[in-house]
Amino acid sequence: MPVSIVLFEDNDRLRESLAYLLNSDPNYTVKGDFDNCNQAAEIVEQLTPDVVLMDIDMPGKTGISGVAMVKQTRPETAVIMYTVFEDDERLFQCLCAGANGYLLKKTPPARLFDAIREVLEGGAPMSPIIARKVLNSFQHKPDNQYNLTSRETEVLQLLIKGNSIKIIADELNMAFDTVRSHLKKIYLKLHVNCGKEAIAKALKEKLL
């Protein structure tokens, strides 16, 4: 019996190409393909696929909600995300929602067959960059992808402990305005607008 698959992907051409590709192998059969995942729960309940391929950016509900819905209504369904996004935010949201795999769209199509086989064996197919991000998330060591200077790092470390500018200045023996000066640069480098966003970003991405 071939592996049954359902696709959620809003790009019509891509979705049809994928369906054609998968159907061309007798071991796989696409039971349904949809350009949104608003009815994902009902669909997996009806079609009972072995594997779901899920885009993230779709009209209506995002694939992040999509994987959550699928996993809630039919947990035994293997869900592989298939997306262009490789930011930490969406990646970990998908994983927390129960995704079983995460492939970037730049993945060569042939790899898709491997991934589906792998996920059915209980594995977790991931693109290399994604796998690396996942492993890095276990290390509590900083990455400094934003090129913070050592002084800026010190300031940010104190900030994410919830300290006020006044306290930080005292702690690092510098003037109030110097701390603010550093903070401005930090916000620039992190692309945020205020301390709260900086804390959120630093902690979410384990910068320190």
Add this chain to the structure above:
Amino acid sequence: MPVSIVLFEDNDRLRESLAYLLNSDPNYTVKGDFDNCNQAAEIVEQLTPDVVLMDIDMPGKTGISGVAMVKQTRPETAVIMYTVFEDDERLFQCLCAGANGYLLKKTPPARLFDAIREVLEGGAPMSPIIARKVLNSFQHKPDNQYNLTSRETEVLQLLIKGNSIKIIADELNMAFDTVRSHLKKIYLKLHVNCGKEAIAKALKEKLL
């Protein structure tokens, strides 16, 4: 130039088989093989391998200490664990110590070549069961040990995204002062004094 590899594995026959296997491919060369990792730091410093294959159960220091030492002295070294153990305890200790991959010994030897290629591409080769365990570790549910009400939770969720009070009020269709009212209660319940501390605590303790 072939990929240079160092092996740490106390089973002599297995270690020699691995070395023979890897050396049989001109693209790979085993620069050294050792039955313990007590001198792992000095060894990688001397031999500067691209990849280290590391057993866990060895006389003297464990492979867990081993990967930590290697990563500390030469972080650019890719370390792949190669072990029979598949318990969560050792697995996550290795990941936290900085392992770049985790293969079970039941892995077919041919897969080793894939794994080495994968780790050099920035990926994280893992046996399917291991990958599954890693992904499962992300499915944490919120705890709500501080007895936040549903409304307070909504406010906190928006706060930790870095939103201002004004934005939160708008988002939840409530008055500016109502949001502040909720925030005051949230700060009380979390035992913090300001929004920055609340964000830090909520994210560190994965409250939401």
Add this chain to the structure above:
DNA sequence: TTAAATATCACTCAAAAGAGTGATAGGCCA
């Protein structure tokens, strides 16, 4: 040896946030 980056501090102005106080209304439950 110049130019760039870094670290330092100062001043102003406006916006945001925290502290304190109090009020109203609906739901729940004993």
Add this chain to the structure above:
DNA sequence: TGGCCTATCACTCTTTTGAGTGATATTTAA
């Protein structure tokens, strides 16, 4: 029925923070 909790909103006052601008000394790198 009368508390208790939750959610809602309002007002004041003070502190904190962000944005803008600019200056100076030191270090680093081209």
